[in-house]
Amino acid sequence: MTKKPGDRIARQLDQAAEACAAKGGRLTDIRRSVLALIIGSGGPVGAYALLDQLKAERANAAPVTVYRALDFLMENGLIHKIERLNAFVACTESGDHEHHEHSVQFLICRKCGTVAEMEDHGIAAAVSKAAGRTGFRPDHATVEVEGTCGSCTSAA
Numbered sequence: 717m718t719k720k721p722g723d724r725i726a727r728q729l730d731q732a733a734e735a736c737a738a739k740g741g742r743l744t745d746i747r748r749s750v751l752a753l754i755i756g757s758g759g760p761v762g763a764y765a766l767l768d769q770l771k772a773e774r775a776n777a778a779p780v781t782v783y784r785a786l787d788f789l790m791e792n793g794l795i796h797k798i799e800r801l802n803a804f805v806a807c808t809e810s811g812d813h814e815h816h817e818h819s820v821q822f823l824i825c826r827k828c829g830t831v832a833e834m835e836d837h838g839i840a841a842a843v844s845k846a847a848g849r850t851g852f853r854p855d856h857a858t859v860e861v862e863g864t865c866g867s868c869t870s871a872a
């Protein structure tokens with residue numbers, strides 16, 4: 717039996733709801749819808765693109781509705797914001813460990829626009845150590861790296 721992508725998304729949403737509940741949060745319908753759209757997009761998606769899609773199911777959706785949902789999803793480590801692109805991606809670590817905001821690195825391909833998430837603890841530790849030398853205490857660090865992804869490199 718082949719799994720439809722919808723099944724995978726539904727499973728991820730259920731896991732997300734459980735993770736939020738475990739921390740006393742609630743994945744409300746609107747938060748669930750926003751998360752479903754981000755997972756379903758399969759790549760970085762901006763707040764206004766989300767709002768447009770959301771309006772298809774909720775005509776009264778407002779920007780503030782989307783921003784609040786995005787804040788909740790970020791706080792719960794379910795999505796990340798890519799500052800460089802001003803867009804959001806689903807956390808690909810979801811399901812592997814408890815949801816929390818974590819230090820993460822993004823590899824952004826300039827050619828095809830894909831964004832890959834990595835979590836290299838060595839990088840986070842190095843940033844922390846270097847910052848610590850100046851007396852700075854980082855909470856978490858997101859590193860965004862632009863370049864060419866593996867498939868675009870081999871296609872060239």
Ligand SMILES: [Zn+2]
Pocket residue numbers: 793796806807808809810818820833
């Ligand atoms: Zn993540």
Ligand SMILES: [Zn+2]
Pocket residue numbers: 825826827828829830864865866867868869
């Ligand atoms: Zn690429």
